[in-house]
Amino acid sequence: MKRAGFTTVWLPVALLLPQLMIIAIFFYWPAAWAVQSSFYLQDPFGFGSTFVGVENYTDLMTNSEYGKVARFTLIYTVLVTFFSLALALLLAVKADKVIRGAKSYRTLLMWVYAIAPPVAGFLGLMFFDQRNGPLTEMFQFFGWEFRLGADFNSTATAMVIVAVWKQIPVNFIFFLSGLQSIPKAVREAALIDNRSATGRFWDVTFPLLAPTAFFLLIINITYALFDTFGIVDTLVRSEPGNNPVTLVYKVFVDGFRGNDLGGSSAQSVILMILVLVLTVFQFRLIERRIHYT
Amino acid sequence: MADLTQSDGVLSATTSRQRPRIKLRHIADHAILMAGALLMVFPVVLVLMTTSFSDADIAKHGLQLGFEGNMLENFEAAMFEASGFTKTITGTRMLMNSMILGLGFAIGKIVISMMAAYAIVYFRLRFATFAFWIIFTTLLLPLEVRILPSYEAIQSLGLANTYTGLIVPLIASATGTFFFRQFFRSIPEELVEAARIDGAGPVKFFIDILVPLSRTMIAAIFIIMFVYGWNQYLWPTLITTDEGLFTLVRGIKQIVQVLSQTGAMIPEYGKALALSLIAMIPPVLIVIFFQSWFVKGLTESDK
Numbered sequence: 001m002k003r004a005g006f007t008t009v010w011l012p013v014a015l016l017l018p019q020l021m022i023i024a025i026f027f028y029w030p031a032a033w034a035v036q037s038s039f040y041l042q043d044p045f046g047f048g049s050t051f052v053g054v055e056n057y058t059d060l061m062t063n064s065e066y067g068k069v070a071r072f073t074l075i076y077t078v079l080v081t082f083f084s085l086a087l088a089l090l091l092a093v094k095a096d097k098v099i100r101g102a103k104s105y106r107t108l109l110m111w112v113y114a115i116a117p118p119v120a121g122f123l124g125l126m127f128f129d130q131r132n133g134p135l136t137e138m139f140q141f142f143g144w145e146f147r148l149g150a151d152f153n154s155t156a157t158a159m160v161i162v163a164v165w166k167q168i169p170v171n172f173i174f175f176l177s178g179l180q181s182i183p184k185a186v187r188e189a190a191l192i193d194n195r196s197a198t199g200r201f202w203d204v205t206f207p208l209l210a211p212t213a214f215f216l217l218i219i220n221i222t223y224a225l226f227d228t229f230g231i232v233d234t235l236v237r238s239e240p241g242n243n244p245v246t247l248v249y250k251v252f253v254d255g256f257r258g259n260d261l262g263g264s265s266a267q268s269v270i271l272m273i274l275v276l277v278l279t280v281f282q283f284r285l286i287e288r289r290i291h292y293t
Numbered sequence: 294m295a296d297l298t299q300s301d302g303v304l305s306a307t308t309s310r311q312r313p314r315i316k317l318r319h320i321a322d323h324a325i326l327m328a329g330a331l332l333m334v335f336p337v338v339l340v341l342m343t344t345s346f347s348d349a350d351i352a353k354h355g356l357q358l359g360f361e362g363n364m365l366e367n368f369e370a371a372m373f374e375a376s377g378f379t380k381t382i383t384g385t386r387m388l389m390n391s392m393i394l395g396l397g398f399a400i401g402k403i404v405i406s407m408m409a410a411y412a413i414v415y416f417r418l419r420f421a422t423f424a425f426w427i428i429f430t431t432l433l434l435p436l437e438v439r440i441l442p443s444y445e446a447i448q449s450l451g452l453a454n455t456y457t458g459l460i461v462p463l464i465a466s467a468t469g470t471f472f473f474r475q476f477f478r479s480i481p482e483e484l485v486e487a488a489r490i491d492g493a494g495p496v497k498f499f500i501d502i503l504v505p506l507s508r509t510m511i512a513a514i515f516i517i518m519f520v521y522g523w524n525q526y527l528w529p530t531l532i533t534t535d536e537g538l539f540t541l542v543r544g545i546k547q548i549v550q551v552l553s554q555t556g557a558m559i560p561e562y563g564k565a566l567a568l569s570l571i572a573m574i575p576p577v578l579i580v581i582f583f584q585s586w587f588v589k590g591l592t593e594s595d596k
Binding site: 005006007008009011012013015016018019020022023025026027029030031033034037087090091094095097098100101105106107108109110111112113114115116117118119121122123125126127129131132133134165168169170173174177197222226227229230233234237238248251252255256261264265268271272275276279 | 318319322323325326329330332333334336337339340343353354355356405406408409411412413414415416417418421424427428431432434435437438439440441442443444445446447450461462464465466467470485489494495496498520523524525526527531542545546548549550552553565566569572573576577579580581584588591592
């Protein structure tokens, strides 16, 4: 708050009202509803519900299907985060170095940011098409019977590739802006001390980029967990069947197709706690990030 | 960064033997960047080329390099030919719906969050901190996590299949408020003092001083939010079952389902690919043309 702030009372209340109303109706109410219904078992035909305590949660913990989805989500998140960060870092370091064409490279490497995940997923469907997808043919050439939508590993591979492709631009933009904020004096000093470019990168540039990288780590985990919903949904053609799906996708499938409100709500609550932890972590990092730069 | 490479050049000039090695490294840098650019651009270019083939060709050979004469026809079908299960929606209509969602979301979010941030930063309000935390908590839970209850809420309010139901719940997150709060706090205190001495009230100060000062920030946030709104998928999928309200991105789900049907007819691949391109064009153009604002908005707001 500003020291010299205005003292009118009705105006700020009026200004805050729209935002507060929207979040009350579309945020707090639904969130509270999810927590509440996670303790109930709904009748599948909609005739009321019974209080079952933590049974929905214990069911999930012992459910092998849920464990399988959780394991896949973990592996998927690690792979997507690692590859999109690594490739983006490589490209950002190079884009920061070159003089000629720097601007064109920047544009070419970041415009994919604007493509919606399901649209990217749809392109993936064409590239991994069973009969004539170019990438399917490539995998077959190397002796892998690639079958999107039928074989677990094939679908998982396609999901990771599309998700990484879609996420490289964001990471690239952040890494590049992180690199460009490294003071010139530091770079020049490093140049005198260390003739090897690789050595300079690991000893000077990388530590200075670490805050950006940590911040991006959280962003990427959140992306892989939540924002790839559209990619997953298009690549499995809305038919999960035997295909790998992520935790968020399972919330959706159980809630809307399976009509298992209690179970779906319990899954929502688990994810809420996960996001909460990630966000708290992220904000502690941002505090540090400000000190660094 | 320019200096770094230049001094590299100076160093290499002193020992002439090193010059080719450094040049080689430059070539390697460019090769990596070109490979990266190709990785990003090629898939979409290939899809664009494929839209110039006929449905039968695409059904048989998949994505193809080269140019045939069917591009105009495919794009025309995508824009003007009714599709979907009820045959009521054209590409033009979906484009309009996407525009409404993108613009409505971006403008709504900016207006609401600027107002809230102004109230929190510039007024001596007893519950300002409390209000900030209430709003701020919404950052913690993405819509995907609370999707089912949000859907129920919209249903019980009778807002399913309306633009309001489509747009307003998406606004219920504090990213914008948080961002404008940070920005307002960075504006010097003297400004509001001077304005008060000159007799400007809170409304006048907001409209005549604060809003013009925030122009660049508003533009940056607008681009991020427009793209975000345009690209929404899960929420529109749930809330719009009426095909007349489908957005282009929502339409992708329909396209996938139609293409997956195995019937005697050849699926309309050309049209589907053209629609997927139309779904990318507006946000891509905005990001490319307003690149510097976009980068500013992204790197400064996404904290």
